[in-house]
Amino acid sequence: MKTNLIPSIILTTGLVVLLCVAYPLMMWGIAKFSPNQGEGFIVEAANGKNYVNVGQSFTQDDYFWSRPSAVDYNAAGSGGSNKATTNAEYLDEVEQRIADFLVKNPTVDKHDIPVDIITASGSGLDPHISVDAARVQIARIAEHTGIPLAQLEQLVEQQTQQPLWGLFGPEKIKVIELNIALDALKK
């Protein structure tokens, strides 16, 4: 123990300089060359700046809705519901979400509601919805904004993000960008 104690303390000090000072500073320096200097990617809109990767709550009828969130899109306290797939209380909650969705979107057939729009994400901050989740909202948005259906369908298509390099992962839509583009159509 004794023979190792002093070397351990000195070695730890040296490594702290390397790992806790030099390494983070180097990465911080590299981040200065990235978009928005490593402070999170930003997109500007009428409301000011938005963090493009951090989902926001959208519940108004004239916006495309985000997914449900266990933490109500609190970006300073992420969290999932952590509900078990067999939890009866949780399943009632999902039933309720389906019912609510159908009330606000009366033209939609229940079989067409994609599962992502009635379940909460892991982070509670999911910035995306599936392409189908955007499509099932088109009729409601057309009614509340007066924008023709065809134009909204085109908008959804334009905003669809393909899998990575066309090869890997799911298709998806970023809700913030979709709604910013939607705002532009409203004018």
Next chain:
Amino acid sequence: MNTEIFGIVVTFLLAIGISIPLGKYIAKVYAGKPTLLDGVFTPLEKLFYKSSKIQPEQGMNWKQHLAALLTINAVWLVIGFILLMTQGSLPFNPDKNPNMSPDLALNTAISFLVNCNLQHYSGETGLTYLTQIWLMFLQFVSAATGMAAAVAVFEAFKNKTTTLLGNFYVYFVKSITRILLPLSAIVATILIFQGTPMTFEGKDTITSMEAEQVEVSRGPAAAFIAIKHLGTNGGGFFGTNSAHPLENPTYLTNMTEMIAQLIIPLAMVFALGFYINRRKFSWMIFLTMTVGFLCLAVPNVMMETNGNPNIAAMGVDNSLGAMEGKEVRLGAAASGFWSIVTTVISTGSVNSMHDSSIPLSGMNELLAMMINSFYGGAGVGVLNFFVFIVLAVFISGLMVGRTPELLGKKIEAKEMKIAMIVALIHPLLILGGTALGAAFPDLTRDTLNNPSFHGFSEILYEYTSSAANNGSGFEGLGDNTPWWNFSTSVVLLLGRYLPIIGPVALAGFLAHKRYVPESAGTLATDTTTFGTIVLTVILIVAALAFFPVLTLGPIADYFTTISL
């Protein structure tokens, strides 16, 4: 093949493809041969050794190895505990977060020290940037500790008869400077350019498009997330770990983080073959591990993409899979795959909430940690597997009536005792902890997030994750209570250090033995037959020890699925 499946297949193949040359490089590093980064790091390493009066060329026997390892670990524990208890009044605290309570500070300091990263706090509110950086330090050094211990074991099979297993400090420092640090810089750079923050600015406040005030946590996350995966630590910068859209912003970062956690455990297996010049032995280990891994991963991908049958029964479009607790940009397939990658390896980072996994996926996640050696953590994975190899050699030796030998060294009673103790301590910690948790419901009942069998699984998962030094959780569990903090601290310490002390001591004994040249009667340990025996031993140890408790948890949970 759809793009979600294709994504995980390519990710896995890339990881294997990288780990073979990386293994060769790692073997060279530890053997002291010239490598690429000598120009930068040799002077720095010399400076470290000189200032701390370490003689790098001096060999250590197994006891000296462990003394050095345990002493430096103790130093980190003390520093960590003090920092976490006083973080509120220390600098780099832009969000004005408070000190930790003593029990939480103890649990956190231990948890990061032992490479587990069980987090009973949430990163946004529970830590300051200073303590985040200290935990990042522990992520480097705890991984390097495991790797250094593994190399000491490698050394036992290299030198024909010796008591010396190389120098702990040299293996340890080189693991950081030559392997972990350069790789972390590469991974962190990819993350930064994909949108992960790397800033010392505090929280930002914005007005959302629906005119609500929203606070957005940021921080020096990219540097942290890189080593969290490469060092198989798994502790997230933000509360929801790699499900958080700043911690894992795109599918590309998801692939990067998955590859980052796979490559060092895989490369250590190949490094063993290069280091002791028995490449076929490495392939036997790799293939056995891979068969085990796929037996767990493939069903999880299928079950998660098929989705929750209880929601399908409601008559909605369930084709995206089990999306509760999952992110749309990653999808159900990549989340199901990750759930096994992170549990077979002792990473424990999550990109979906395991609490919301399909019951039998949850069982596979538990099994992965109960076995804890299909790849396993950086360094320690090979050590755990080594114990199963010793058991398999012994059992095979008994069956054919010969003295068991492993790579020219006789396995005798003393070695077997150590191997058995290490193999049995894992189920003892998990089952003992879970039994206590269930026996005293006053301490645990109110912390559960789900009723019935799944609630029991939450208890089981917490102790399994602690004993395996994994760090993932059924995170619904309200685990910041004195009971959880203290009881998991004990499990964490025993679950980390006994499986390091055992194999290193074992290696010390074996190294000292006379080398027995291979003959026609020697059991070949680099064959498919032997791999099958190892797999069978693992299955028997894990299945017999854990089947009853799995029946009470995830299996019972599965049978309560309404539309079964």
